[in-house]
Amino acid sequence: MELRYIAAGANAAAIAVTALVYGLLGGLETVVGAAVAGLTVAAVLIAYGVAGGEPIEILLAGYSKSLSEFASRLLEDTNLLDTKPRIEWWMGVPMIVWGRRAHAPGLGLVDGSPYLAIPVKGLTDALGEETTGIEDVLKNLGVGRINVIREQGRYDIEVEGLPKIIAETTGLPVNPLLVAIMVAVGLESRREMKLSSYECRGNSCRFRLEEAETR
C-alpha cells in the first residue's frame, strides 16, 4: 500500500466531488466535466495506492526477510548470538563479521572458534554511489527522524519512525537496518567499526558503534 498515492487520490476526489456538486447545482456543464475528469484521476491514484508498492520491492523485501532469518539462525547454531558484529575489510571487500576476525567471507573457523562474515560489497557499492553520509542512507530507507552524534571514533545513532517493513525485522540479530547502519558507518569512517550497543523499541532504535581494536 502506497499511502502517498492514496492521500493524493483522496485530495483529488474531495476537490472533484465539491466541483461536481457545485456544477450540478449551478447547471455548469464545464465544471461537471472537469469534476468527472478529476474523479477519474482520483480513482486511478487510489487504485495504484491500494495496489501496493513495486512488485520488485515486494519480492526483495520478502527475500531480505528470509535471508535475515536464515543468518540469524546461523548465529544461533554457532553460538555467536552474544557477539557484537564488526565491519571489516578483506581484500578490499567489506564484510560484516560476527565472532573472531574472519579469514574469508562465509562461515568459518579460526583457532576452533566460529565466525560468520557476510560480504556486503554490493550494498556498499550501491550506497556509496548515491549517498554521502549515514543520514542519507537512513533517509533513503524512509526513516522518519535521524540523530547521529559523531565523537572521536564513536557513532551514536538514534532513529525513529521506521517504516513497517524495516521495523518488523529489527528483533532479528541480523536485519536490514543493522546491516545498512554498519555499512553506512563503515563507508563514512573508512575504518573497522564494532557495534557496541543496539536497542530497539517499537519503531525506534539506538545504535552505538566504536572503532574496533585492530588485532
Add this chain to the structure above:
Amino acid sequence: MKPADTMLLVFTVLACLAMASLSLLGEERVDVYYSLTLLAYFVSRTLVPLPHRGRLVDVLEILLLMVFGVVVGYRVYEVLWGEG
C-alpha cells in the same frame, strides 16, 4: 523516481492539460472530458510501461473502459437514431 511515480505524474499532467484546454474552449459535453482523461491514462501507461500492478488496477481499467464503451455507444445511438 520510481516508474509508477513517473507514470502517475505523466498521467496527472496530461489529464490536467486536457481538462484545462477543454474548459478554456468552453466544452460542455461531460463525456469528452472523461474520454480525454481515459486517453491520457492509456497514453501514460504506454509511455511508461509498468510491471503488472495487481487485480485492483485490472478491475479499474476494465471499469473505465466499460464506461467509455457506454459513452461511445450512446454517441453512436445519438448519431444514428437521436434527435430525429
